[in-house]
Amino acid sequence: xxxxxxxxxxxxxxxxxxxxxxxxxxxxxxxxxxxxxxxxxxxxxxxxxxxxxxxxxxxxxxxxxxxxxxxxxxxxxxxxxxxxxxxxxxxxxxxxxxxxxxxxxxxxxxxxxxxxxxxxxxxxxxxxxxxxxxxxxxxxxxxxxxxxxxxxxxxxxxxxxxxxxxxxxxxxxxxxxxxxxxxxxxxxxxxxxxxxxxxxxxxxxxxxxxxxxxxxxxxxxxxxxxxxxxxxxxxxxxxxxxxxxxxxxxxxxxxxxxxxxxxxxxxxxxxxxxxxxxxxxxxxxxxxxxxxxxxxxxxxxxxxxxxxxxxxxxxxxxxxxxxxxxxxxxxxxxxxxxxxxxxxxxxxxxxxxxxxxxxxxxxxxxxxxxxxxxxxxxxxxxxxxxxxxxxxxxxxxxxxx
Numbered sequence: 001x002x003x004x005x006x007x008x009x010x011x012x013x014x015x016x017x018x019x020x021x022x023x024x025x026x027x028x029x030x031x032x033x034x035x036x037x038x039x040x041x042x043x044x045x046x047x048x049x050x051x052x053x054x055x056x057x058x059x060x061x062x063x064x065x066x067x068x069x070x071x072x073x074x075x076x077x078x079x080x081x082x083x084x085x086x087x088x089x090x091x092x093x094x095x096x097x098x099x100x101x102x103x104x105x106x107x108x109x110x111x112x113x114x115x116x117x118x119x120x121x122x123x124x125x126x127x128x129x130x131x132x133x134x135x136x137x138x139x140x141x142x143x144x145x146x147x148x149x150x151x152x153x154x155x156x157x158x159x160x161x162x163x164x165x166x167x168x169x170x171x172x173x174x175x176x177x178x179x180x181x182x183x184x185x186x187x188x189x190x191x192x193x194x195x196x197x198x199x200x201x202x203x204x205x206x207x208x209x210x211x212x213x214x215x216x217x218x219x220x221x222x223x224x225x226x227x228x229x230x231x232x233x234x235x236x237x238x239x240x241x242x243x244x245x246x247x248x249x250x251x252x253x254x255x256x257x258x259x260x261x262x263x264x265x266x267x268x269x270x271x272x273x274x275x276x277x278x279x280x281x282x283x284x285x286x287x288x289x290x291x292x293x294x295x296x297x298x299x300x301x302x303x304x305x306x307x308x309x310x311x312x313x314x315x316x317x318x319x320x321x322x323x324x325x326x327x328x329x330x331x332x333x334x335x336x337x338x339x340x341x342x343x344x345x346x347x348x349x350x351x352x353x354x355x356x357x358x359x360x361x362x363x364x365x366x367x368x369x370x371x372x373x374x375x376x377x378x379x380x381x382x383x384x385x386x387x388x389x390x391x392x393x394x395x396x397x398x399x400x401x
Contacts, residue, residue, distance in 0.1 A: 021370035025127035027391030030398035047208035057162035108321035117352030134164030257348035268323030290315030
């Protein structure tokens, strides 16, 4: 039943994402996966010095395998992305139900995570699949770690490292999980996770150091991290990018809805505190998970993107579910009030999702890329929107027979 509920919400709210065409970086991955031998396939796992990121499993391998299945039909790609996302939501539901033994908090956590507007770009732009698959691997790592199946936990941790670099922070999460959730001091089992994280850092930053010279991804330490933290926190609580450019009516509605939902959530924690059943260790773990999930991106001031927050969103979603549950627990007319609260969240996310579809540049470029390919206009002047839409010369390389 939870999977059905999550699937319905996802397919209704993000339906447009199923039909977004290949765009920009997608063509790079389509180009480099025109391979015919096993050695060429294996080379996809070797870090490319001409690439900033190292995400072989969620990027080139993802494109290679799905191209074998669906050819150059992006719908099939998007369908797999959606299935992965629904599976991640179910994993979150299962994880919370296992840890807290509370079905309602688990359901709300899955809902708040699954339909959040932060996923709009990740479900639409295939090159951002790492931000969908990464949380999947994180949750599988945590679930098997909790069940004491360390080898399976390590396996999915490795898959995570090969999907998204942010997974290197997982050892920190496991240490906090051991202390705050399990209330244990069994740190020796975390050693292989730490070693693998260090190994990936050495491989990527020393042995196969990137040769890309750009300020776009340069790491900077400055007081700007405060404003960046505020930026990302506002995205988590439900305020979309470019909110200042929204029509006044929509702007006021989303401010009121996100504000009301946040206040209700905080009130839930207040009720839990005064009634002396606040699970402080769990709340602290979730807060730290949210902060750790935001942390690495505070040092990338030249490349800001809300969809980076898919790990931090796990912490935020569970915290919100916990707070809302406490409110529901302490009020009369539980069904009516809980339905209203959930509707407030859903409506606000719908507004944010719709606004993202209207304003994010990736959707305009996807439409343009499809038009150019249909008209066989694969060669474009450098620096133009047409050029960027096709991923530079990669559009020609990927599709030229």
